[in-house]
Amino acid sequence: xxxxxxxxxxxxxxxxxxxxxxxxxxxxxxxxxxxxxxxxxxxxxxxxxxxxxxxxxxxxxxxxxxxxxxxxxxxxxxxxxxxxxxxxxxxxxxxxxxxxxxxxxxxxxxxxxxxxxxxxxxxxxxxxxxxxxxxxxxxxxxxxxxxxxxxxxxxxxxxxxxxxxxxxxxxxxxxxxxxxxxxxxxxxxxxxxxxxxxxxxxxxxxxxxxxxxxxxxxxxxxxxxxxxxxxxxxxxxxxxxxxxxxxxxxxxxxxxxxxxxxxxxxxxxxxxxxxxxxxxxxxxxxxxxxxxxxxxxxxxxxxxxxxxxxxxxxxxxxxxxxxxxxxxxxxxxxxxxxxxxxxxxxxxxxxxxxxxxxxxxxxxxxxxxxxxxxxxxxxxxxxxxxxxxxxxxxxxxxxxx
Numbered sequence: 570x571x572x573x574x575x576x577x578x579x580x581x582x583x584x585x586x587x588x589x590x591x592x593x594x595x596x597x598x599x600x601x602x603x604x605x606x607x608x609x610x611x612x613x614x615x616x617x618x619x620x621x622x623x624x625x626x627x628x629x630x631x632x633x634x635x636x637x638x639x640x641x642x643x644x645x646x647x648x649x650x651x652x653x654x655x656x657x658x659x660x661x662x663x664x665x666x667x668x669x670x671x672x673x674x675x676x677x678x679x680x681x682x683x684x685x686x687x688x689x690x691x692x693x694x695x696x697x698x699x700x701x702x703x704x705x706x707x708x709x710x711x712x713x714x715x716x717x718x719x720x721x722x723x724x725x726x727x728x729x730x731x732x733x734x735x736x737x738x739x740x741x742x743x744x745x746x747x748x749x750x751x752x753x754x755x756x757x758x759x760x761x762x763x764x765x766x767x768x769x770x771x772x773x774x775x776x777x778x779x780x781x782x783x784x785x786x787x788x789x790x791x792x793x794x795x796x797x798x799x800x801x802x803x804x805x806x807x808x809x810x811x812x813x814x815x816x817x818x819x820x821x822x823x824x825x826x827x828x829x830x831x832x833x834x835x836x837x838x839x840x841x842x843x844x845x846x847x848x849x850x851x852x853x854x855x856x857x858x859x860x861x862x863x864x865x866x867x868x869x870x871x872x873x874x875x876x877x878x879x880x881x882x883x884x885x886x887x888x889x890x891x892x893x894x895x896x897x898x899x900x901x902x903x904x905x906x907x908x909x910x911x912x913x914x915x916x917x918x919x920x921x922x923x924x925x926x927x928x929x930x931x932x933x934x935x936x937x938x939x940x941x942x943x944x945x946x947x948x949x950x951x952x953x954x955x956x957x958x959x960x961x962x963x964x965x966x967x968x969x970x
Contacts (some may be wrong), residue, residue: 573820573827574839579878587911592949595921597650604652611938612666613637627937629672629683630961631719631887634663636938639689640947649950657694662688664699671844677706677713678960679724680939684710689730692735703732707744712751714770718962719784721769722748723791725907727961730795745795752788753803756810762832764817765810777832779818781847781962784830784831784885789814790851790962811855812863815848819866825876826869839877841892841959845870850959853899869929871900872965875912883927884920885937886944886959891920894948895959902956910955917952920945969970 606613612634617631627633636658636861641652667686676682684706691699709724715721733741752767759766759777766785768775778784792799792807799807819826820836827836830843835966841847849870856865874897879890886892894916901909924945935941938960951957 570681572896573822573836573873574827574877575837576877578881579839580881582878582915582919584915584920584922587952589764589953592914592917592953596644596946596949596953599924599934600641600644600650600652603936603943604654606934606936607654611621612659612935616933616935616937616941617931618948619937619940628663628667628670628686628909629681630689631680632937633672633686634659634666635686635689635934637936637943638663638693639960640938640943642693643947644950646951647893647954647957648923649953650779651656651823657888659688662837676720676908677710677725678720678950680719680840682706682720684725684728686960688731692846694869700732702934703728704740704744704762707741708747708825711744713746716752716769716788717771717778718757718791719782719946720771723788727794728792730791730798730955731961733798741793742798744800746801746956749792749795749799749803752792753806755970762817764814765826766814766832770896778830779814779828779832780830780838780843780850781851782842784843785814786848786851790854793851793854808855808859812860814851815863815866819870821866821869824869825873826866828870829872840882841872841895846874846893846896849874849896850899850962852904857903867900867903871896871909871912879916879923883940884923884945885935885940886941886948887939889920889922889940889944890957891945891948892917892922894952895957897917898951898956901956910952914952917949920948944964 615627630636642656645651664686673681677684679685687699687703708728710725711722713721718724725744729741729745755767756765766945769778781787789811796804818828827845828848829836838844849867874893883889884891894913897909897913938944
């Protein structure tokens, strides 16, 4: 399978049989360690593996305090464990700190900018001023050239959808549809791949990326998530092009499937941000039994994720074991085949081992939603509950305004 993924990035499955007691204990340890840090004021320190490429105190949804607060709130809401922290006060503290010193400048993105930080505050400590800031940020980002989840309009469309579902207010529906209109306008036939793609403007260059983080799968997910707000014609077009894209760009060997990070590349990565795990998570929202070959591709991708084993990089969501495991939970929800839940739980046990190894190595917890311990905590809670989705991607609940 060397042509489908980089074997050196993965390791054999370890951790033993599914043990709900061990999973619950690991979840509790993470939450207690997280809550203990902020009881004396301040926010969470950046982990060295994050701060080495993002200096300074972090506040964003992706690696910073807003993501940590959101994770604690989700865990409280699910009834998994109560943190005992004043989450409304922490959401305000994080937002105020970001306003004084934004991590990546005053950008409107969901995961790396103002939308994510303000969204958490709006959920836990709403005010007219925060909602007005959110409305401005969503409008500003509706035509962002990245056309992907982290920086671009697909991410902020999910925030708009979140707000619309909380409030029923027309302004949030309008912001979602504004972003959707731009995605449809820029969704063009690509001659090389023979399917419809977006050209993402990232890192000073133009790319034809496929994955869930920076590519077409993430943009498609934003359209699938809000399909009820689209016209019947638009919904049918999204489903048709989603299936076409997956089938046209898949690489299959011996019944196993992956996707390259970008058109013109070969497949090598197998994680949420690039490769089969993220694409499965995004495209499982396509209705089942519309196209048998497409349904088979998703399951073949799941087989590859399990065959390859957990990523060596760690336990987190973006490029770690928990993110890959969420593909199994998506397939379980899609198929009701318990084999996928069992595989998700086997990855959870392995992720606990990885978490403990990193804790011993660094002598400090990793306070981050998408790269560190809090993403693992949510994954453990979902494995215990028997289902769930990635925070602020598949899963859009948090609170109600």
